[in-house]
Amino acid sequence: xxxxxxxxxLRDPDTASSNQILRTCVHCGFCTATCPTFLLLGDELDSPRxxxxxxxxxxxxxxxxxxxxVRHVDRCLSCLSCMTTCPSGVNYMHLVDHARTHIEATYxxxxxxxxxxxxxxxxxxxxxxxxxxLLAARLARPFAGLLPRGPLVFKRLHAMLRMTPANLPANxxxxxxxxxxxxxxxGRVALLAGCAQQVLxxxxxxxxxxxxxxxxxxxxxxxxxxxxGALAHHMGKHDPAMDAARxxxxxxxxxxxxxxxxxxxVNASGCGxxxxxxxxxxxxxxxxxxxxxxxxxxxxxxxxxxxxRIGYAASRPAADLTVxxxxxxxxxxxQKITEAPKTLLRQAGFKIVEPAEAHICCGSAGTYNILQPDxxxxxxxxxxxxxxxxxxxxxxxGNIGCMTQLAGEALPIVHTVELLDWMAGGPAPKKLKMPALxxx
Amino acid sequence: xxEQPEPLHDVLARRDSIxxxxxxxxxxxxxxxxxxxxxxxxxxxLSAYRQTPMAVVLPETTEQVAAIMAFCSSEGVRVVPRxxxxxxxxxxxxxxxxxxxxxxxxxxxxDIDYADRCAVVQAGVTNIGITQAVSARQFFYAxxxxxxxxxxIGGNVNMNSGGAHCLRYGVTANNLLGLKIVTVDGQIVDIxxxxxxxxxLDWLGLLTGSEGQLAIVTEVTxxxxxxPEGARAMLxxxxxxxxxxxxVDSIISSGIIPVALEFxxxxxxxxxxxxxxxxxxxxxxxxxIIEVEGSVAEQDDLLGRISxxxxxxxxxxxxxxxxAEQSAAIWKGRKGAFGAVGRISPDYLCMDGTIxxxxxxxxxxxxxxxxxxxxxxxxxxxxxxxxNLHPLIMFDANDPSSFHKAEAFGAxxxxxxxxxxxxxxxxxxxxxxxxxxxxxxxxxxxLDQQRRLKSAFDPGWLLNAxxxxxxxxxxxxx
Ligand SMILES: Cc1cc2nc3c(=O)[nH]c(=O)nc-3n(C[C@H](O)[C@H](O)[C@H](O)COP(=O)(O)OP(=O)(O)OC[C@H]3O[C@@H](n4cnc5c(N)ncnc54)[C@H](O)[C@@H]3O)c2cc1C
Ligand code: SF4
Ligand code: SF4
Numbered sequence: 022x023x024x025x026x027x028x029x030x031l032r033d034p035d036t037a038s039s040n041q042i043l044r045t046c047v048h049c050g051f052c053t054a055t056c057p058t059f060l061l062l063g064d065e066l067d068s069p070r071x072x073x074x075x076x077x078x079x080x081x082x083x084x085x086x087x088x089x090x091v092r093h094v095d096r097c098l099s100c101l102s103c104m105t106t107c108p109s110g111v112n113y114m115h116l117v118d119h120a121r122t123h124i125e126a127t128y129x130x131x132x133x134x135x136x137x138x139x140x141x142x143x144x145x146x147x148x149x150x151x152x153x154x155l156l157a158a159r160l161a162r163p164f165a166g167l168l169p170r171g172p173l174v175f176k177r178l179h180a181m182l183r184m185t186p187a188n189l190p191a192n193x194x195x196x197x198x199x200x201x202x203x204x205x206x207x208g209r210v211a212l213l214a215g216c217a218q219q220v221l222x223x224x225x226x227x228x229x230x231x232x233x234x235x236x237x238x239x240x241x242x243x244x245x246x247x248x249x250g251a252l253a254h255h256m257g258k259h260d261p262a263m264d265a266a267r268x269x270x271x272x273x274x275x276x277x278x279x280x281x282x283x284x285x286x287v288n289a290s291g292c293g294x295x296x297x298x299x300x301x302x303x304x305x306x307x308x309x310x311x312x313x314x315x316x317x318x319x320x321x322x323x324x325x326x327x328x329x330r331i332g333y334a335a336s337r338p339a340a341d342l343t344v345x346x347x348x349x350x351x352x353x354x355x356q357k358i359t360e361a362p363k364t365l366l367r368q369a370g371f372k373i374v375e376p377a378e379a380h381i382c383c384g385s386a387g388t389y390n391i392l393q394p395d396x397x398x399x400x401x402x403x404x405x406x407x408x409x410x411x412x413x414x415x416x417x418x419g420n421i422g423c424m425t426q427l428a429g430e431a432l433p434i435v436h437t438v439e440l441l442d443w444m445a446g447g448p449a450p451k452k453l454k455m456p457a458l459x460x461x
Numbered sequence: 462x463x464e465q466p467e468p469l470h471d472v473l474a475r476r477d478s479i480x481x482x483x484x485x486x487x488x489x490x491x492x493x494x495x496x497x498x499x500x501x502x503x504x505x506x507l508s509a510y511r512q513t514p515m516a517v518v519l520p521e522t523t524e525q526v527a528a529i530m531a532f533c534s535s536e537g538v539r540v541v542p543r544x545x546x547x548x549x550x551x552x553x554x555x556x557x558x559x560x561x562x563x564x565x566x567x568x569x570x571x572d573i574d575y576a577d578r579c580a581v582v583q584a585g586v587t588n589i590g591i592t593q594a595v596s597a598r599q600f601f602y603a604x605x606x607x608x609x610x611x612x613x614i615g616g617n618v619n620m621n622s623g624g625a626h627c628l629r630y631g632v633t634a635n636n637l638l639g640l641k642i643v644t645v646d647g648q649i650v651d652i653x654x655x656x657x658x659x660x661x662l663d664w665l666g667l668l669t670g671s672e673g674q675l676a677i678v679t680e681v682t683x684x685x686x687x688x689p690e691g692a693r694a695m696l697x698x699x700x701x702x703x704x705x706x707x708x709v710d711s712i713i714s715s716g717i718i719p720v721a722l723e724f725x726x727x728x729x730x731x732x733x734x735x736x737x738x739x740x741x742x743x744x745x746x747x748x749x750i751i752e753v754e755g756s757v758a759e760q761d762d763l764l765g766r767i768s769x770x771x772x773x774x775x776x777x778x779x780x781x782x783x784x785a786e787q788s789a790a791i792w793k794g795r796k797g798a799f800g801a802v803g804r805i806s807p808d809y810l811c812m813d814g815t816i817x818x819x820x821x822x823x824x825x826x827x828x829x830x831x832x833x834x835x836x837x838x839x840x841x842x843x844x845x846x847x848x849n850l851h852p853l854i855m856f857d858a859n860d861p862s863s864f865h866k867a868e869a870f871g872a873x874x875x876x877x878x879x880x881x882x883x884x885x886x887x888x889x890x891x892x893x894x895x896x897x898x899x900x901x902x903x904x905x906x907x908l909d910q911q912r913r914l915k916s917a918f919d920p921g922w923l924l925n926a927x928x929x930x931x932x933x934x935x936x937x938x939x
Contacts (some may be wrong), residue, residue: 022508023808023858044859047803048508050547054587054611063566063585064490064519065501065546074501089497106610108736108800 022046025081034305036080039119043077046070046111052103057382058096061399066093069103069113076120085127086120094120096396098389099255100382101294101354114294114355115301118254125257133174141388142258146216146248146265148194155220173394180394194219195226197244200234207237208283208331211273213296216248218289218421224451225421228442229288229324235446236331241282245272249287251295254302255387266299270310270317277316285317288324288438290420291387294355296321323352324438325361325419335444339370344440345413346373347404347427349420350382362419362437369444371417376407385426397426405430415453463510463551463893465927466936468558472538473515479536480516483560486528491566493517502561505546505553506608509808509858510893514541514555521566523641523649523679530677531647533560539923540645542673544585544616547608549799549811550892552620552672556927562677564615570594571680579638581682584615588622591683600685603630606888607796615678621670623888625721625795628846629754630686632888634669639682642668645919654682667914672890673925675918689754692720694788695764698745698777702726702829702841705747706821708774709845712751713818715770717763721752722846723795729840729853732801737794740787745777749845750795752788798842799853806838806855810867813889814878818848827877828852835870837863849887850878876901891929899931 024043030036052069053059059068066075075090094117103113130138144150158181195214210233214226233240250265276282287293296318303314322330344366352358363373384390384400405427408416416434418424424434439450472479480494493499494516503511515538520526533540539559546553555561567583570590574580575598582591588609591602605624606612612622618640623632630636639653653665668675699705705724712722725733726747734741742748749771753763768779782788794801802809816824825841832839843851852874856867875885875898885895885902899908912930916922926936 044807045803047800047809048504049506049608049800049803050545050611051608051797051800052611053545054589059565060568062490063563063568064493065563065565066493066498071501075497078497078500087497089495093498108797109803110736111803 022048022077024077030083035119035122039076039080039116042112042116043073045109046073047109049108051108052106052111052113055102055106055380057098057100057102057384057400058396060381061396062096067096072097073111073113073116076116079120080123086124087128091124091128091130094124096393098350098382098384098386100350100386102350102380102382105354105357105380114298121255121257122259123257125259137177137392138256141391142253142256142261145252145388148216148220151217151220176394177391180391180397190221190223194223195230195242197242197246200230200240200242202234202237202239204237206239209239209241209281210284210286210327211241211243211246211276211282213246213249213269213285213287213289213292214242215289215292215421216252221425222421222436224439225288225436228436228439228447228450229286231447232328232438232442232445233286236333238331240286241276243272243276245275249292249295251292252387254295263302266295266302266314267310269296270299270303270313273317273320274313277320282320284322284327285320286324286327287321288419288436289422290323290349290351290356290358291422293321293323294351297356323356323358323361323419325352325365326358328365328441329361333365333368333441333445335369336446337370337444340444342371342415343411343413344371344373345408345411345416345432346375346437347383347408347416347418347423347434348375348379349418349423350386352419353380362417365441366417366437369441371440374411374413376404376411378403378407383423383426385420385422387422390426401426408432463554463896464932464937465512465556466932467938468556469537469539472536472558475536476515479538479560482532482536483516483518483529486532487518487520487525491519491521491525493519502543502546502563503555505543505548505551507549507551507554507810507892507894509810509864510551510554512555512557514559514561515557517561517563519563519566523643526562526643526677526679527647527649529560529562529647530643530645534646534921534923537921537923539926540677541925541927542615542619542677544613544619545587545608545611547612548616548620548892549813549889550886550894552616552890552892552925552928554893554927564613564677564679567679573685575600578685579682580685581639581680582614583680584618584678585613588612588614588617591685595685596688599688601688602683602685603627603636604633607798609796614681614683618669618678618681619671619673620888620890623844623847623849625723625750625792625844626752628722628844629718629720634666636684637665637669637681638684640665640668640678641680642676642678644676645921645923650676670890672892672929674915674929675924677924690756691760692752692754692788693760693764693782694721694750694752694791695767695779695781696740696742696791697749697751697771697779698742699747699749700745700775700777702747702825703822704774705749706825706845708749708771709821710818711770711773712767713846715766717766719751719763719767719846720754721750722844723750724748724841724843724845725750725795725798726841728805728838729798729802729842732805732840733794733798735804736797736801737790739790739794740780741794742778742780747841750791795842799851802840802853802855805840806857808858808864809840809853809855810871811889812850812852812854812871812874813887814850814875814883814885815887816848816850816878816881816883818845820881820883821845821848824850824877824881828874831870831873835866837867837870844887847887848883850874872898893928896929897931899929
């Protein structure tokens with residue numbers, strides 16, 4: 022597609038990268054068909070091609086972001102379904118990241134929006150604060166009915182309250198330490214212990230560590246590593262995102278140059294997409310950072326990729342359960358991992374089924390379900406309907422965001438790694454609430 | 462930039478009251494009139510031509526469309542219908558004084574009748590959406606434009622779209638049973654229905670391929686077919702475009718009709734392989750995708766006979782897909798072909814002429830020569846079985862001289878098609894792109910007859926007035 026940037030504009034590395042991306046787009050419109058917001062809203066402006074055009078116009082003109090553009094960019098889930106569909110290889114992710122940074126820098130949001138975003142960006146990445154917030158929210162839950170339904174501010178509060186688990190798990194965040202392998206050491210990996218996930222569902226990290234150490238892998242939770250930066254990144258908050266990423270790069274580089282690492286394991290695929298992008302995020306930084314970041318990004322693997330690489334094997338007899346595999350967008354579109362989790366679950370003895378519209382987002386999308394509750398609710402209902410129609414006994418997914426979004430309905434939802442750990446000798450996931458099966 | 466009809470200045474002057482009138486007819490999100498939000502509607506699949514409209518409306522029902530049309534015709538406002546905006550001939554290009562009527566919110570399947578093998582769908586249902594709705598019962602909707610993922614049935618009807626499998630199943634026109642249309646003055650009319658060959662004039666035939674010149678289509682009744690027992694694709698790789706072209710002619714003249722017979726040359730093979738990882742032969746100058754259907758025995762028999770014909774044309778390799786996944790990957794590459802060319806060139810013009818298959822080798826040679834003399838690369842991807850060429854002329858839209866050369870090169874290719882006994886458009890329609898070349902194919906008398914037909918439906922020339930017919934003095938002066 023034709024673009025219209027001045028030589029001066031193109032000296033900015035972000036603009037130069039966006040120009041390259043825009044020129045790759047041939048405006049064929051294929052991506053519109055698989056975009057969740059286009060399916061729901063039926064407006065070019067809420068399609069990838071429309072957003073690309075809005076962003077192009079905003080960046081070319083050098084204008085500050087305006088409400089008209091922000092409205093449609095904010096509605097984007099960053100599910101990256103458009104990137105899977107695009108035959109031309111348009112990197113929508115980097116383009117929309119640039120747009121979000123530009124919006125954050127030049128657009129003044131209404132006070133309540135600003136306040137909410139600040140709270141989310143402060144609380145979610147910090148497990149301690151997050152836990153306190155959830156405890157407070159649990160106290161507030163019984164009063165949710167008193168909140169008015171109409172205005173967006175209240176819809177967002179409702180959405181937040183609904184997300185809080187009915188029973189907050191005990192504080193089980195993993196402290197930085199080294200988990201020794203059982204038996205001879207076959208490998209050594211760092212685990213991104215994460216932020217929100219640790220508070221919402223510590224069982225995921227526990228299962229990951231149990232499974233890996235049982236397979237002879239030493240697991241390091243590195244001191245200084247924390248949130249991957251994705252939450253701030255998706256809100257266009259450049260500096261906090263870079264700070265979080267920098268802390269991880271430093272922590273893991275220390276391990277890599279010390280005792281060595283075979284991989285950096287991520288078990289929340291939303292985070293995985295970001296860690297794998299560190300190389301790009303740091304490309305224009307000074308000193309050793311671009312190189313270090315690229316090295317870390319190369320090592321990052323989703324837990325399913327790593328398990329397939331080292332060879333997973335079940336040790337229990339098959340549980341005779343049918344699992345509906347929910348493919349998180351960050352796995353299937355962000356990281357192009359589609360088969361590994363299903364292959365592993367089959368190796369573990371489960372029967373795998375997939376819902377219709379498997380490529381469409383469940384509406385979780387990081388903080389999206391709080392910021393855009395209307396669209397998120399519609400997508401949630403659509404996804405739950407498709408999952409229920411499979412007739413499965415339970416749902417497996419590789420991302421905490423989806424798990425929170427889809428929890429609470431008829432079908433239990435667990436992380437893929439919990440099922441794999443169970444069938445390799447670990448305890449049955451508590452969320453299954455199947456006493457007969459849970460018995461060891 | 463393409464010449465547009467002179468905007469109606471009195472309409473532009475009444476812009477605010479017209480927009481206010483439209484807002485009374487539709488919910489808030491259904492009317493777009495802010496300049497920044499109109500921008501993404503300024504173009505379609507042919508992004509070299511652009512014009513922001515006065516407003517965009519997004520109706521959800523036939524009644525809303527009727528209200529919009531009644532309002533626009535009483536106000537004398539021009540209208541541009543739009544489906545998914547994938548037209549490659551600029552069919553959905555707006556005018557400055559026009560209201561774009563976007564049908565994409567009308568995306569519901571209304572009725573499926575398996576016994577009578579038909580489905581009634583709204584105009585904004587995507588082509589593939591129809592097949593997806595019936596595939597669980599082993600049915601499908603046959604015409605399969607490469608854009609089938611995104612393009613909408615209302616657009617398909619208006620462009621009489623074709624696709625790879627039309628060699629066997631026919632184009633859109635051969636798979637339609639009925640339409641619900643809204644006339645320019647807002648009347649709702651039903652045409653045809655659940656059975657073939659309705660009484661009276663062939664209105665259905667007239668409206669199919671009418672490029673939004675005659676009416677707005679809001680519902681379509683299509684024929685659905687039973688899925689074949691099985692299908693298999695094979696890839697045949699050749700040493701030159703002309704040899705592959707000659708092989709196509711041998712297959713067709715042998716009397717075998719495969720379900721699909723598609724051609725790709727070297728640049729196309731490489732771009733598509735990068736997207737689809739389908740195992741395309743990267744050492745070939747040209748490649749054919751040939752698909753057959755039926756029972757395994759029928760498939761084996763046909764593939765055997767086709768392989769024998771290919772073998773007479775000194776192939777580099779012949780490869781039959783071994784699994785459904787391999788076949789799917791082969792088609793993913795072909796269907797993504799135009800987009801995939803975006804990987805090797807920032808912009809392309811996609812031509813759409815038709816020629817007798819016997820002329821393929823000669824025409825491909827001439828295109829090669831023109832490419833050298835214009836200094837612009839070409840990727841050839843097309844429905845070879847019915848002689849429908851899609852040379853993609855690669856250019857750089859950021860360089861105006863490159864675009865002008867591409868336009869001239871394209872016109873030369875289309876003239877060549879007419880010269881060898883073919884025609885200007887196979888399936889993408891005339892749109893604005895080929896509008897000014899209509900004189901190459903038709904005499905002024907023929908054009909005037911066609912204009913009269915349009916006037917009978919649309920006396921004020923409010924519908925898509927910038928397309929299909931070379932601009933008359935009246936439109937130029939408005
Ligand atoms: C990558 C790519 C590949 C393609 N491959 C093929 C192919 O293989 N075969 C093929 O035939 N075409 C192909 N096309 C062209 C295009 O997809 C078709 O012409 C398609 O039918 C257009 O449908 P649409 O919904 O996008 O309509 P639009 O592009 O939005 O509109 C097309 C025309 O129809 C009119 N129109 C649309 N809807 C209505 C309605 N409801 N009532 C009245 N008028 C209406 C518009 O005014 C316009 O003139 C391809 C396009 C692309 C980008
Ligand atoms: S599919 Fe890719 S090339 Fe086509 S419009 Fe979307 S982003 Fe652009
Ligand atoms: S990332 Fe998802 S929501 Fe955003 S434009 Fe792409 S497909 Fe649509």
